[in-house]
Amino acid sequence: MSAREPKVVFERVSKTFPKKKEVLQVLQDIDLSVAEGEFVCLLGPSGCGKSTLLNIAGGFEEPTSGTVRIDGQLVDGPNARRVFVFQEYGIFPWASVWDNVVLGVRHRPRSEQHEIAQGVIDLVGLTGFEKAYPMELSGGMKQRVEVARALAVSPDVIYMDEPFGALDSLTRLTMRAELIRIWNTRKPTVLFVTHDVDEAIQIAERIVVFSARPGRVAGVVDVPLEHPRDLSSHAYADIKRELYGLLGVVQAV
Ligand SMILES: Nc1ncnc2c1ncn2[C@@H]1O[C@H](COP(=O)(O)OP(=O)(O)OP(=O)(O)O)[C@@H](O)[C@H]1O
Numbered sequence: 001m002s003a004r005e006p007k008v009v010f011e012r013v014s015k016t017f018p019k020k021k022e023v024l025q026v027l028q029d030i031d032l033s034v035a036e037g038e039f040v041c042l043l044g045p046s047g048c049g050k051s052t053l054l055n056i057a058g059g060f061e062e063p064t065s066g067t068v069r070i071d072g073q074l075v076d077g078p079n080a081r082r083v084f085v086f087q088e089y090g091i092f093p094w095a096s097v098w099d100n101v102v103l104g105v106r107h108r109p110r111s112e113q114h115e116i117a118q119g120v121i122d123l124v125g126l127t128g129f130e131k132a133y134p135m136e137l138s139g140g141m142k143q144r145v146e147v148a149r150a151l152a153v154s155p156d157v158i159y160m161d162e163p164f165g166a167l168d169s170l171t172r173l174t175m176r177a178e179l180i181r182i183w184n185t186r187k188p189t190v191l192f193v194t195h196d197v198d199e200a201i202q203i204a205e206r207i208v209v210f211s212a213r214p215g216r217v218a219g220v221v222d223v224p225l226e227h228p229r230d231l232s233s234h235a236y237a238d239i240k241r242e243l244y245g246l247l248g249v250v251q252a253v
């Protein structure tokens with residue numbers, strides 16, 4: 001893993017927000033390097049600054065101090081070609097599956113647009129639904145459209161902020177497996193925010209655990225388990241225990 005190039009590098013990133021006469025310290029001295037093609041989960045309690053960190057990494061917020069670089073270049077504003085921000089309700093309700101995917105690559109030559117769109121629609125398992133509109137799709141299928149949209153633009157990095165939060169638990173499991181299958185074929189760099197410990201262990205190569213606000217890196221845990229992961233294995237339980245320890249949560253259920 002160390003042979004991989006660093007893709008996204010956070011250096012001493014801190015963020016405060018003004019709050020009445022005081023300031024709210026949300027993130028403190030975040031140092032983190034994400035490798036090219038790596039799948040990293042950011043795990044932490046609600047309010048610890050995970051979304052804020054993704055917003056900074058996407059150029060939507062400025063850090064109070066510190067820097068974020070992608071391929072060595074300073075992030076100083078949003079850039080749709082470099083970063084795809086996966087949104088829970090990001091697809092256009094008025095456009096078909098096909099158009100939702102093609103919209104992201106409309107600057108490319110027409111012949112290429114077709115090839116790209118069909119390729120990613122097939123990859124996410126929506127073949128035959130090209131003409132369907134979002135209202136005709138289930139929640140999981142809408143998420144597949146969003147994944148297809150992300151892959152179509154071949155961004156350097158994909159940011160996902162609790163993307164499967166609104167899905168039922170069975171569909172979430174399926175989507176996690178699907179996301180990993182798809183990630184394995186294209187290997188984009190993914191930063192995936194979650195506060196679900198199991199979700200993080202099921203999908204990530206590496207989990208960065210944040211402390212409660214102000215968010216600091218409490219620890220980094222590798223998940224060296226093959227996919228599909230055996231959720232009842234000792235190795236899985238050991239990682240879960242380690243994560244709960246870092247989160248300061250007593251696991252007694
Ligand atoms: N634009 C803003 N102005 C002021 N305060 C903000 C702003 N954005 C976020 N905050 C505050 O920063 C803190 C961290 O918010 P953030 O959304 O990053 O947390 P989070 O870790 O993503 O939480 P959750 O898991 O609940 O989504 C919160 O206390 C929030 O109120």
Ligand SMILES: [Mg+2]
Nearest residue numbers: 050051052161
């Ligand atoms: Mg959040």
